Amino acid sequence: MDFTLSPQLLSLQARTREFIAEEVIPLEREQLPNEHGPSEALRAELVRRARSAGLLTPHAPTEMGGLGLSHMAKAVVFEEAGYSALGPTALNIHAPDEGNIHLMGEVASSAQKERWLRPQVEGRTRSCFAMTEPDGAGSDPGMLETTAVRDGDSYLINGTKWLTTGADGAHYVIIMARMEDGTATMFLSDMDRPGVRYLRTMHAMDRCFSGGHGVLSFDDLRVPATDVLGEIGKGFRYAQVRLAPARLTHCMRWLGQARRAHDEAVAYARTRQAFGKPLAEHEGVGFSLADNDMDLMTARLHIWHTAWLLDQGQKGNFESSRSKVVCSEAQWRVVDRCVQILGGRGVTGESVVMRIFCDMRAFRIYDGPSEVHRWSMARKIVQRSGAIQ
Template sequence: MIDFEIPKETAELAERVRAFVTEKIVPYEKDPRLTVHGPTEDLRDELVELARKEGLLTPQAPVEYGGHGFTHLEQAVIFEAAGWSTLGPVAMNCNAPDEGNIFLLSKICTPEQIEQHLVPMIEGHTRSAFAMSEPDGAGSDPALLSTTAVLDGVDYVINGRKWLITGAEGAQTWIIMADLVDVGPTLFLCTGDTPGIVIERVMDTMDRNYVGGHSVVLFEDLRLPASAVLGEPGQAMRYAQLRLAPARLTHCMRWLGAASRAQSIAVDYAKRRTAFGKPIGEHQGVGFMLADNEIALQQARLMIWWACWTLDRGERGRHESSMVKSSVSEELYKVADRCVQVLGGIGISDETPVGMIFRDLRAFRLYDGPTEVHKFAIARRILS
């Protein structure tokens, strides 16, 4: 039997989250510290303290570290509520890349790495970066990894250039993927002040809701001890998939919340704005766009819940998460586009958050793999 009822405790927490985001976080959307490169560190710290006071900081963390130990399905409900403002996940410390990095570190860290890196992240005191994408190497095809790690005595020396590294500027914890010579792709863990990490520049991008933006980073003779290896040498691709399958879904959850907010704003405007003798929502062209949005939002929600249910059953969920990521990212972008259209001229301005949501949802179609790569993986699976 299929049951779509949300457990009472989860529903009540989602209501608390939605009220917190609406009352405490939405007003910050006009704060000048929300820059073209994302929220400043100062703004992030202020938002985190608000969530801490409400007992809503890092709710997805394992129980042993003070979190709720949510199932994936419970996360879907809570993260959607947090995403009502694009700053909501920043405040609650459940935004990318930290949310996915916390998940990965909680699975494969040593006790020493947990104490140094994971606990401060869960407590909201530090941020992280996951350095994989390269300008001429790893990206949609991680097999093209060109950053190298060489064993030199008892240390590893890493050289290479990465780009589009979210949150690099100011990140205190770094997860670095490099091709360990004679072994294979390996993850390394270090602090952001380690000599050899050079942030060359923060890239100008269309989205602006990730602290630190997206950077070009040079690893220049970055020397790390053997204790910096994260997990087992040569297993980086397996760990990346461990991280990415649920991370694709949490992106979808958060952006479902943002798209629902855009729809709410468009619906309210369509009720108030009159043209040609009646509210524009009563004109079929506008009404149909809002109806299409409502259908798409519910379809996205149910797809997310289905994939979460799959993961909660103990399955790997790679195929399911690829289906959800490719479908949901495309449909939510269309939702935001229609909301801009309903709002007319005001939709392309910053008078409402809809324009910002639209830009971020366009970028979301590329996060954690573009639609085309996921469809390629889906096709390969069904043809095998």
């Protein structure tokens, strides 16, 4: 297992880091504090800059105009993009679009790719993924209450979804619905179809996702059979195709944010004087910086190891769960320590760290809370032990 980065990947890493520093970070103050994610105008400008830099949608297949990055390459590039909260939006690798692009690339038909995927890869459209429900599916997708019933050459979909990231302003939606036989299927629909209602935007701690988190209602939404994503009854299987890599890309992007917070704390600790010397020379602050470094490296190694496994063709479900728990909790500890080091500055808009703190707390819940992943891991550990005996 060799984690040596190729000259090509090192060059791409450097290009991405330079782009974020020179083209993205200067635009951070363009986003208003009360916005639920970057405005469409800001997103369009960020995408334009990334396109000019040759960095737009780098994870997409080359035949669609992307760079076809491996999982390991994504780990490097996505961390650099994540150094700014706007970086993933600029590179078109933000959630949920990044996961949807991966899923569509794996499962969609050629016609579906041309209709929905290609414009998305080009940065002209956005998407959302509607699975979570107010009283139904969440961490347990088996609790799906949204239904799909066959009606001639189409399906009628009924149900309510919430925490649908990016729904406001999305051009199309991937809907998870339960069939009459109890299986699940994914459906594709334009957001402006009759039967799709955008009810409201939820007030959330984070504001880094374009379109925020929305509540959707499907009322006799008619979806042609040609717009079924993949095969009927395989929705749960496709969810794993999407979620295992998507958990890891969350870890990659948030690692960049944690590193940004750490850099801010280091710079402050070097120059801020307290009790006759810089904060960094006080043992308590120094220990926190050292702990940050250890947590950042631990997270990175988990990401790289899981990415390597995925590149070998392994499913990586267990390892992606492990990485999700380790990274979300380690990166959260880093940002929390940074707030403490910055003191009053850290709890105000005078520092980017406050925003990172608010955005990152939800990471321990998104794509499965730590408790669910620990439970899933424990089951597999016990099953594996029984198989060995």
